[in-house]
Amino acid sequence: MISLLYPNNIKKNDCSNINYANRGMKLEGLIDEANLYYQENDIAVIYKKPTPIAISKVDYVNNNKVLSKGYFKCKSTLDYVGLYKGRYVDFDAKSTINKTSFPLSNIHKHQLKHIENILRHGGISFLLLEINNLFYLLKGEDLISFINDNTRKSIPYTYIQENCFEIKLKYNPLLDYLKIVKEIYIGGNYEKESK
């Protein structure tokens, strides 16, 4: 698996206007656990993209190349990419501490453009949202439609409850988001569970 190793004191998302770092890591931990499960059980190949870094200085220590100065760059794509049942899957994890709505400031313009590109070329793209300690899959198509049809700066929680797919925590893996992906995109009818 390729990913950056973060010391505990480093916040990951330097690009966001709002600091969701701690919340984000919780959701990311669940996704990492699921991806490891999918990999070990040969269900899918999904991994986190490394954060791009602009390298400005490199030294050699005992013949090993050591990066001694670099800058974190904003990702122009989403955090996770992979392959599931022959389909290209590209998605991101977003958390909010808001209770009544999901702020769109949490999604960058170049990420929206990337989602549009993926959908146009036949890929699967979505967001995994964490709000009110619940987890939802928001289809890329629905996100784009919402933004095109609304002038709001956030997605109301009622919209999420009605239009997104809730992923209930279970065991092995805890956040089995590919089960929902299969039902939505690949085959099988997804019956929304009664609330």
Place this chain on the structure above:
Amino acid sequence: MISLLYPNNIKKNDCSNINYANRGMKLEGLIDEANLYYQENDIAVIYKKPTPIAISKVDYVNNNKVLSKGYFKCKSTLDYVGLYKGRYVDFDAKSTINKTSFPLSNIHKHQLKHIENILRHGGISFLLLEINNLFYLLKGEDLISFINDNTRKSIPYTYIQENCFEIKLKYNPLLDYLKIVKEIYIGGNYEKESK
């Protein structure tokens, strides 16, 4: 596009046993040019994965986070990933200065494992080879078969000429590798041009 920015004096591939860096950059430059062309003409979404870096020290300069110590890690996957006509595409660029064979030491074990995983889950995976100033697409399936059927430590050039798909340089883009990918994997008959 996400990728590392390298100062001119930094060799990219620290993990390889053999230094193909200068040759590799030439082929990589052609692939980058092609990917930009594909992106600008809305043909495909293909990008280079950033090199993973283990971060061990971060400072703050004028409120900006600056990486002040990090180590380059070997990639466990391939260099390029993307989406073309609804298909997941995952490949790597490999160059050799050898004239009679392509050394397999240039391909890491975890990369082979990754290719096997991609093929098993219905993705497209291949290598773009540069040898004798010519460019070839070697299908992942053929690479795996060759390694399983042979004890050789290199692929003879005669094998490459007979079993790989030559990509002739042209204009816009220079290395139009997706044309061959389309013909091999997606539809259309690829006629090997007479040598």
